[in-house]
Amino acid sequence: MRVAPDTFDCYNTISQAGAKAVIPPRSNAKIQQRTNSNTKPHPKDENLLRVNQVGCKQWKQESGYHRRSLSETAMFQLKIIFGGKLRRRFFDNQAVKLFLQCAALNRMIQLGKPDSYKVEK
Structure with missing residues (x-):
């Protein structure tokens, strides 16, 4: 099965394999789960939140994407x-x-x- 990057299916497939997804979010990406809910945020949302906090360049350095x-x-x-x-x-x-x-x-x-x-x- 081929999965496109930066989709929830892709993140779910990666997490099922026991790995952490390091995929830069698209420029128009939106947070799907709100942070005020009691559930843990989706890994895609975590990446997007961190990119919004520190910027894409810094996130790539922190995550090892470079x-x-x-x-x-x-x-x-x-x-x-x-x-x-x-x-x-x-x-x-x-x-x-x-x-x-x-x-x-x-x-x-x-x-x-x-x-x-x-x-x-």
Whole structure:
């Protein structure tokens, strides 16, 4: 079953799996359950309340959402540079190939970074 992000179904599916949903709410999202009720707020409402309190940027830092973005960017780079397919038949050979690709990508990233040093006045 495929569930769209930022819906109650998605949050419910994630909580049934025993995980915490870290999904940024849509810009037009509205709180569904009022805080004055005796029931615990829905996780979607909790995220929305926190975003309204501290802002989206701060919420992403607090929740670790930025790490997801960084990992997606790294995988995008890997697929663009080396292709999105593994052409090895056996798992061990696939693992070695991916290890070498990651090592090469890390080396390329390091070569592209400028050398930084403190300048004394």
